[in-house]
Amino acid sequence: MTVPATLQASLETLLGDARLVAETLPGTDLRLWLIDANNMDRAFSPEETRRILEEPPYWCFCWASGLVLARWLADHPEWVRGKRVLDFGSGSGVAAIAAAKAGALEVVACDLDPVALDACRANAALNGVTLSYSPDFFAEADRFDLIIVADVLYDRANLPLLDHFLSRGRQALVADSRVRDFQHPLYQRLDLLEACTWPDLAEPAEFRHVSLYHARRE
Structure with missing residues (x-):
């Protein structure tokens, strides 16, 4: 299986010795191109740390x-x-791919980062599903049945996005491990579930507990 060249090159600009591997995610039948866990076992140089943070x-x-x-x-x-x-x-693209495999009529993977969209394309191919792609959420029409969201509310300054999600979709399903209570009148918690980032970053235990919220447009 050939590693996607554009993704490998992007990763090497950050960490010269890093490699991508196709990993099966625990508890799923999904596969993704992810950083090799062995690359996380060494100390990063100050310059590498700067690049990763930027x-x-x-x-x-x-x-x-x-x-x-x-x-x-x-x-x-x-x-x-x-x-x-x-x-x-x-x-x-993990959530988008899961939606496609679950029988969605259409799935648009939306991300500002062009490299992320390249990753979505490569991962969609790896899983044998078809996605559409968008770099700009606000350029999309209000035509979606459901907006799905994971790991974007890590900063409470992003909470206004909760209203924007419902400007493009009738419903929203939001998973987050950082914000415990949205305190938004339209969002109700469906469940509290557990998982870890893969490859495992040894994050604090609190970040392994993921809240799943649902909202329906009034």
Whole structure:
């Protein structure tokens, strides 16, 4: 299996010795191109740390909330079956791919980062699904049945996005491990689930508990 050249090159600009490997995610039948866990076992130089902080390669990890959302959609395909779905802040594309495999009519992977969209394309091919792609959520029409979101509310300054999600979709399904209580009148917590980022970053235990919220437009 050939590693996607553009993704490998992007990763090497950050960490010269880093490699991508096709990993099967725990508890799923999904595979993603992710950073080799062996690359995380060494200390990073100050210059590498600076580059990682300036341009975090979110797309080469499957974050805990994305993994939870993907598992949820596999277990509850009725949420997406036959529906038009947009995955906001797709990153690796894990939630978008899970929605496609669960029978969504259309899935748009949306991310500002062009490298993330390349990762979504490569990962969609790896899983044998077809996605559409968008670099600009606000350029999309209000035509979606469901907006799915994982790991984008890590900063409370991003909470206004909760209203924007419902400007493009009738419903929103949001998974997050950082914000415990949205305190938003339209969002109700469906479940509290557990997962870890893959490859495992040894994050604090609190970040392995993922809240899943649902909202319906009034």
